[in-house]
Amino acid sequence: MTKTKTLYELAKVLRSKNSGPFELTLDVIFDNKEYYEKVKNSGVITKGLICNLYSIEERDISALVFYDPAMAFKVTIKRPIDSGSIGETDVYGAQQHAPLMDVEIPM
Numbered sequence: 001m002t003k004t005k006t007l008y009e010l011a012k013v014l015r016s017k018n019s020g021p022f023e024l025t026l027d028v029i030f031d032n033k034e035y036y037e038k039v040k041n042s043g044v045i046t047k048g049l050i051c052n053l054y055s056i057e058e059r060d061i062s063a064l065v066f067y068d069p070a071m072a073f074k075v076t077i078k079r080p081i082d083s084g085s086i087g088e089t090d091v092y093g094a095q096q097h098a099p100l101m102d103v104e105i106p107m
Contacts, residue, residue: 003106003107004104004105004106004107005104005105005107006101006102006103006104006105007028007039007100007101007102007103007105008101008102010030010032010035010038010039010105011028011029011030011035011039012029012030012031012032013027013028013029014027014028014097014100014101015027015094015097016093016094016095016096016097017092017093017094018083018092018093019062019076019093020083021079021082021083021084022078022079022082022083023062023076023077023078023079024076024077024078024079024093024096025074025075025076025093026074026075026076026077026096026097026100027072027073027074027097028072028073028074028100029070029071029072030071030072031071032071033071036071036072038105038106038107039073039105040066040073042105042106044103044104044105044106045064045066045073045103046064047061047064049103050064050075050077053099053100053103054077054099056077056078056080060077060078061075061076061077061078062076062077062078063075063076079093
């Protein structure tokens with residue numbers, strides 16, 4: 001049996017925010033180099049994973065970038081509804097990181 005930990009357990013910061021009125025950015029920041037490297041090298045964090053978690057198409061992902069100096073990765077995706085539009089429920093995009101929390105990383 002492979003031991004795993006969730007991103008919630010490994011990351012120091014899991015957050016989402018506006019990246020303009022039409023996009024959201026998901027940030028995952030680590031304060032432990034070993035954990036960051038495990039996540040980065042696990043192959044778990046992919047565009048396919050993001051598509052599954054957020055029920056979007058790959059064309060809706062603007063960026064998925066690991067940034068070693070900050071021990072972080074970010075994902076920028078198209079907002080399902082433009083910020084401030086009728087039917088939009090999170091104008092600041094601050095509550096969209098939750099699906100990442102339970103992503104399991106092999107340890």
